[in-house]
């Protein structure tokens with residue numbers, strides 16, 4: 001087993017009556033990208049701020065590089081690159097001045113590397129930060145997180161505002177970090193991003209870690225997307241009654257659904273009674289698996305609310 005770089009033990013954080021984190025236990029290993037996934041308000045930012053000793057937990061402990069995060073925060077920070085969810089920057093400083101300021105705080109960095117990062121992300125460092133779009137401001141934030149070549153990168157929603165091309169560049173930067181044996185912890189609610197870069201994902205919901213799994217295992221969960229084509233229209237309700245079937249969509253002669261059960265059970269349900277012309281199945285992506293997790297965990301208020309995770313049963 002690899003070295004544990006970051007360990008959270010029984011982490012709890014209350015804001016008054018709000019339980020932002022509930023008994024969170026987590027280990028991040030050297031040389032991995034760990035994706036921390038959860039919807040808005042799940043507790044991702046709170047956890048990261050506790051890791052960084054920006055806020056104190058109600059109970060529990062964080063250990064980073066084998067050191068207590070509260071007692072050794074200065075030593076730990078030297079080895080971390082940190083991108084907060086909302087990076088406060090001076091609007092009147094240019095990107096270059098901003099990075100110089102961060103570099104000085106860190107006791108100097110390799111400026112050639114900073115220029116290289118700026119080139120890769122196509123970041124204009126000559127403009128005032130206050131005049132930049134949010135995506136371009138995010139680039140400045142990313143450069144400051146990467147620029148000291150940290151052993152551990154902790155990033156809160158790093159791709160927010162980046163266009164797809166820049167997201168790809170960012171992902172290849174992450175892969176290089178990992179190839180060098182360094183470690184990345186990133187929070188996201190964008191599964192496609194995590195799917196591409198992370199080895200393991202932790203899913204947080206209402207402050208609780210509901211699952212930690214390798215992306216590979218996640219994807220190999222038996223949920224499949226199934227498309228059935230019939231000679232004549234078939235009612236979606238026929239499928240909604242089959243155990244393991246979710247999200248039935250009916251389009252003329254076609255039925256599309258998610259299924260986590262034995263394929264022969266599904267086929268027997270239909271083939272005997274309806275004229276099946278064609279069937280295609282494919283592995284569900286992480287998004288569908290993720291939604292399935294959340295649906296199972298859905299609270300009564302969400303089941304009646306407009307949360308996209310709460311759609312059950314048939315859509316026609």
Ligand code: ATP
Nearest residue numbers: 015018020038039040041042043044045046047085
């Ligand atoms: P998002 O994706 O929206 O940033 P998140 O997963 O990062 O969400 P947090 O920001 O950690 O979630 O919030 C977790 C919970 O704690 C939420 O219910 C939030 O309203 C609450 N919370 C966060 N910060 C505070 C605070 N300073 N005071 C009171 N409640 C807070």
